[in-house]
Amino acid sequence: AQSVSQHNHHVILSEAASLELGCNYSYGGTVNLFWYVQYPGQHLQLLLKYFSGDPLVKGIKGFEAEFIKSKFSFNLRKPSVQWSDTAEYFCAVKAPNDKIIFGKGTRLHILP
């Protein structure tokens, strides 16, 4: 069965620091991968997605993620974070039956 593992449960950074959130998935076939963000008190929003093609995917708000098939990874990056990036981030993989399996989430706290 597909699963998603996010290594960092809680990350605290200062503004302007660089960010990398780890995500590994377990599935040997073709994958569709997602990063979602949930700002405090708001609903899930799609940050970026990978379906095929260029493994370096650019999303909204300056985020990007790199799909590395050999490592089963899809890490999220941002070169310089802002206070407004404080949120919870979920990595997800789409299973063949269209179900989306979510990781446990990483709570990101940016210090002003």
Place this chain on the structure above:
Amino acid sequence: GAVVSQHPSWVICKSGTSVKIECRSLDFQATTMFWYRQFPKQSLMLMATSNEGSKATYEQGVEKDKFLINHASLTLSTLTVTSAHPEDSSFYICSARGGAGGPGEQYFGPGTRLTVT
């Protein structure tokens, strides 16, 4: 485009009563909708997959007689929590597949916070 709404956004009910939550795709037709449950500080757990015009498919461990799902049209799915108990208190989120986002993409509703007293 691709907006999903939920109603109500917040509901409090007494133990033993039933509560209905609506999920609507506002500007696209959703052949498939999904219902998730999110406990505080935890991830979303898929409860069931709802296909328009057919019975929902429930995940292992989810009681289908307790969480009744109806997907009567291409824009509306409902989740009814029957005989609710305090342990059913949670954040219920729906998503809908469709729109122009491409294969596999789902659009999420804002969620419904259920509190059972």
